[in-house]
Amino acid sequence: MRIVVSGRLPDVVRERLEAQHEVILNLHDAPMARADLLDQVANSDGLLCMITDRVDAELLDRAPNLKMVANCGVGYDNIDVADCSRRGILVSNTPGVLTEATAELTWALILAISRNVVSGDAYTRAGRFRFWAPLHFLGTEVSGKTLGIIGMGRIGRAVARRAAGFQMPVCYYSRSPLPEDAAAGFEGEAVSFDALLERADFVTLHLPLTRETQHLIDAAALARMKSNAFLINTARGPVVDETALVGALRSGQIAGAALDVYENEPALAPGLAELDNVVLLPHMGSATWETRTRMTALAAENLLAGLAGRQPPNCLNWPSSRSADT
Numbered sequence: 001m002r003i004v005v006s007g008r009l010p011d012v013v014r015e016r017l018e019a020q021h022e023v024i025l026n027l028h029d030a031p032m033a034r035a036d037l038l039d040q041v042a043n044s045d046g047l048l049c050m051i052t053d054r055v056d057a058e059l060l061d062r063a064p065n066l067k068m069v070a071n072c073g074v075g076y077d078n079i080d081v082a083d084c085s086r087r088g089i090l091v092s093n094t095p096g097v098l099t100e101a102t103a104e105l106t107w108a109l110i111l112a113i114s115r116n117v118v119s120g121d122a123y124t125r126a127g128r129f130r131f132w133a134p135l136h137f138l139g140t141e142v143s144g145k146t147l148g149i150i151g152m153g154r155i156g157r158a159v160a161r162r163a164a165g166f167q168m169p170v171c172y173y174s175r176s177p178l179p180e181d182a183a184a185g186f187e188g189e190a191v192s193f194d195a196l197l198e199r200a201d202f203v204t205l206h207l208p209l210t211r212e213t214q215h216l217i218d219a220a221a222l223a224r225m226k227s228n229a230f231l232i233n234t235a236r237g238p239v240v241d242e243t244a245l246v247g248a249l250r251s252g253q254i255a256g257a258a259l260d261v262y263e264n265e266p267a268l269a270p271g272l273a274e275l276d277n278v279v280l281l282p283h284m285g286s287a288t289w290e291t292r293t294r295m296t297a298l299a300a301e302n303l304l305a306g307l308a309g310r311q312p313p314n315c316l317n318w319p320s321s322r323s324a325d326t
């Protein structure tokens, strides 16, 4: 069969796909251009796509032979899963393998924004470090502060587990009840959305982008946060109304924000990059060698299974009419 892979893969993963199928590769670090992707899917059976590719009606109309879309990412808001299902196309994602890496980066952001890590680095590199002074570069201590986690899936819980190291009480907001064994490894209090915003010194987001979560953090939510609180986002940009966030950061309504994701990624909301109470990263929550190798390998495993007629391990729309072992 013919497979399109829209992003660069580690050699070991590429070789695994090439051993079984004809593989069209993107050999560049940049995403495959939309026009190229549309051309390449036209006569392909499988697509291993990145979270930057939109798999929508336009693409699906161009791909009459497509049987399986394997997303290299846990978030799949880039894919119209319902439309794929209507057309009989399987879709998968890569949950589980990026949990720890994303939790680590969340903590890097918490520490970076509260302790002026990025501005301190820039200051030192610029040759401006000439003396130690008692009131210089004062940040906010993290230890003992309240961590508020919105979205208590795998990543939210991995962030919570690490809070014990900083003696931080954890409160969390989750719309669905936690699985029975999920509370193991961390202590936390389930609270309402409003109570979390009012109580937390660090509000960190770990929920998927859906119609319900879009702009969950809007002007009203930001107004509920404490004026000395920080917002951390390693989930999806559109969960936050970025224009409202710029306003809240400018006016001092909240103390700062550390973001890995953006509402109109890769564009930033006007004014965001000019603020000095933000840390801004280029969507790198899962960017470790270990994790990206696992993510691409899992996406490939899903794709190979689907194309072989087997249920992919992380299938999002396996038809109930098909048994697991067909």
Ligand code: DGY
Binding pocket: 051, 072, 073, 074, 075, 076, 098, 235, 283, 284, 285, 286, 287
């Ligand atoms: C994902 O998997 O959804 C992440 O955003 C990629 O880093």
